[in-house]
Amino acid sequence: MLLGAIEAGGTKFVCGIGSEHGEIFERVSFPTTTPEETMGQVAAFFRDKAVEAIGIGSFGPVDLHRSSPTYGYITTTPKPHWGNYPILAELQKHVNVPVGFDTDVNAAALGEAEWGAAKGLSSCMYMTIGTGIGAGAIVEERLLHGLLHPEMGHILVRRHEEDHFAGNCPFHNDCLEGMAAGPAIEKRWGKKGFELQDNAKVWEFEAYYLAQAVVNAVLMLCPQKVILGGGVMKQAQLFPAVREQVSRMLNGYVQKPELAGGIDDYIVPPGLGDNAGLSGALVLAKKELELQAQR
Ligand code: ADP
Ligand code: ZN
Numbered sequence: 001m002l003l004g005a006i007e008a009g010g011t012k013f014v015c016g017i018g019s020e021h022g023e024i025f026e027r028v029s030f031p032t033t034t035p036e037e038t039m040g041q042v043a044a045f046f047r048d049k050a051v052e053a054i055g056i057g058s059f060g061p062v063d064l065h066r067s068s069p070t071y072g073y074i075t076t077t078p079k080p081h082w083g084n085y086p087i088l089a090e091l092q093k094h095v096n097v098p099v100g101f102d103t104d105v106n107a108a109a110l111g112e113a114e115w116g117a118a119k120g121l122s123s124c125m126y127m128t129i130g131t132g133i134g135a136g137a138i139v140e141e142r143l144l145h146g147l148l149h150p151e152m153g154h155i156l157v158r159r160h161e162e163d164h165f166a167g168n169c170p171f172h173n174d175c176l177e178g179m180a181a182g183p184a185i186e187k188r189w190g191k192k193g194f195e196l197q198d199n200a201k202v203w204e205f206e207a208y209y210l211a212q213a214v215v216n217a218v219l220m221l222c223p224q225k226v227i228l229g230g231g232v233m234k235q236a237q238l239f240p241a242v243r244e245q246v247s248r249m250l251n252g253y254v255q256k257p258e259l260a261g262g263i264d265d266y267i268v269p270p271g272l273g274d275n276a277g278l279s280g281a282l283v284l285a286k287k288e289l290e291l292q293a294q295r
Contacts, residue, residue, distance in 0.1 A: 004054035005281030043094035055284025057107025100288030109136030111280030116271030128230035211245030
């Protein structure tokens, strides 16, 4: 079965064709410009492709309530031109197949649960640390949705005592994203993350903030696997540093082998690498097809 996948990011869009088993046969990528131009490229890509359904994992915030008049919209993004944009309906003008829709990080969590690092588990959390911070959680085999989709990038964190950076979230200043996303690192240190590889303080601060997010997730969502992805996590030295800080912060309170000797296998990079989002969009497509077939 051929399925379509769209990873709709604020920086770039990736479109792909794959199967219900997670194979990816073809992909294209283009920068995110105006909605008209970008969605025009998406429509052109799918025009001659015989897919049975498409999944979109989108940057957000998005409206995921099917009964809402703005279901399938990108809602309050500060990204110029994309606020209040009906991305799902726009795609549906061009394709005549079921389209599944969720956030980019929810899609990635789904992909990892189906074919990646959390395969066979009933729960996991996927967090990306890139231009922003976002996370998706699978709880009891389902993506977690509620009043809204989780916005774990904006959780409040305790400040590192040596860190005097004000933070750069326009809403909260020193929330997790304001302190630990790629742009926060760049603003605090005056250089991009990849240029700071050898500065140990940078990664000590970073691990301190990310570990708080992991600890809070462990305590609130109880995921069986924590997957950390995104550009900033290309700094592989962060993994041991985050694991160490998580152990220190939990201080033995949670007595589970996963958080002791097994922690190297508990806090991990995406099993699907950079394909987590696109693979997850295939799962969204597959699920939407199943849902519509039941109706
Ligand atoms: P996006 O979040 O836009 O989808 P990425 O996940 O690639 O994209 O994240 C981009 C952010 O990650 C930028 O702030 C960039 O500086 C940072 N980044 C990318 N590569 C690295 C690296 N090797 N080391 C540290 N930071 C990086
Ligand atoms: Zn914030």
